[in-house]
Amino acid sequence: MNPYIKNSIQIIVSTLAFCSITAQAESQFSLGGGVISTSSPYAGTDNKTLVLPMITYEGERLSLRGLSLDYKLLEDDGVNWSLVLEPGDNFDTSDSDLAAIKALNDRKLSLYAGTQVSYSAGFGKITASATHDVIGHGDGAKFKTNYSYPIKLSKQLMLVPSVGVELNSSDISNYYYGVAQGESSTYAPYKLSSTVNYNAGLFLMYYINKNWNANAMFNYKQLDSDIEDSPIIDTDYSTTFMMSVNYRF
Template identity: 60%
Template sequence: MKQPLPILLSTLLVTTSAAYADSPWSVAGGVIAVDSPYANTDTKVMALPMVNYQGEKLTLRGYTLDYTLLQQHGFSWSATLAPGQFFDSSDSDNPAIKALNERKMSLYAGTKVSYAANFGRLNASVTHDILGHSDGLKFNGDYNYSIIFSKELILTPFIGVVINSSKVSNYYYGVAAGESTSYAPYQLGSTVNYNAGLLLRYQLNKNWHLNGLVKYTQLDTDIEDSPIVDSDNIATTMLSVSYQF
């Protein structure tokens, strides 16, 4: 099954960021395991290649693009572009799930603000599905604080929230009228998912870095109650190695 990409991207955004070399370019390869909330769909383990670029205004991290519009005194405002989640129903072992329509990948564009200080970093973004699959909005907010044990080892705990508009919630977790002969139509309102986790970054040498992540996402009760969902949470683990030129 193709896994919800916001989970993957939030992982990649932090664990592939580079901070120890002069070059703006880095590459990374990782293995990630993500639980599926959809009924009778196994945890997916995937290998993901990544290319990262950190310029003066333009930033590419994994599969997300940011362009800084304003930056001063720890505050930044940027335009952002990122793919969203998707679900191939044929990956489920449940015939009723297999018969559902595919939930296609969306592309979200919008604006993001960040503030960094000695107490940590706050991020918030509002984006819209510009491909029109769900034609909905998302709000993402998170807080993280890096604990520097040494030059080599940094641990970063984080907490976050993702708010999906009713259009996004229904497209990915609802059942449309006439879509299924097994499930009654199911409609959701806006949904709120909470997450928390821990990132680890270890500097092997000037160019090589080892990154690890564990993350837990608590799903909204409306998502839990969907007939096509059989879990109230999603667990994510990841291990990656990055090289900065």
């Protein structure tokens, strides 16, 4: 699966995680489809527009949101503690138009396992997670925190702004954005330390009726300056725009 799909799914997963709480669905399954336009920071890559299915399952303890699993260990008075399994990054170098990028090694898919804690109250929702790559591609740790606040504009319309911070260990940063010794005859070796990325997003949900809802989402990620300085990166940000329709059983 190419990096555009993976990056888009990651954002959709986090969005659906919040919407599963605010939607107050009476059943556990939701099916739908979405159109996504997303950019990649790697040099020589273009924006992609994709059509993707969306499947969610909300059980008493186990939840499936896209390609992410969440097993709830504790739920008490707005506090949730869970174990999580979620996909990470990847980059197929053949997606670039530049020969120098195509000659690099692919950055393969990572899979992160770890724990997540969230707290929901009148001021919004705060989420923090700590995960580690269990496949051994990035072979490092990732720490994320996010704040979102639902604003009910009308009986049928809800707006959810959010901001977040993502800390990647040096192993992850180097694997995805660095250039290893001897990897390229064009680019000099480039090594990174740990990196910090910032996210800001808006999610809009419209309840058509009891079962159907339509959604729109925009997400902006500001990349760490060390990532921007990498010779294989040509922008300091990435964006994703999504529109979807979902049916809850």
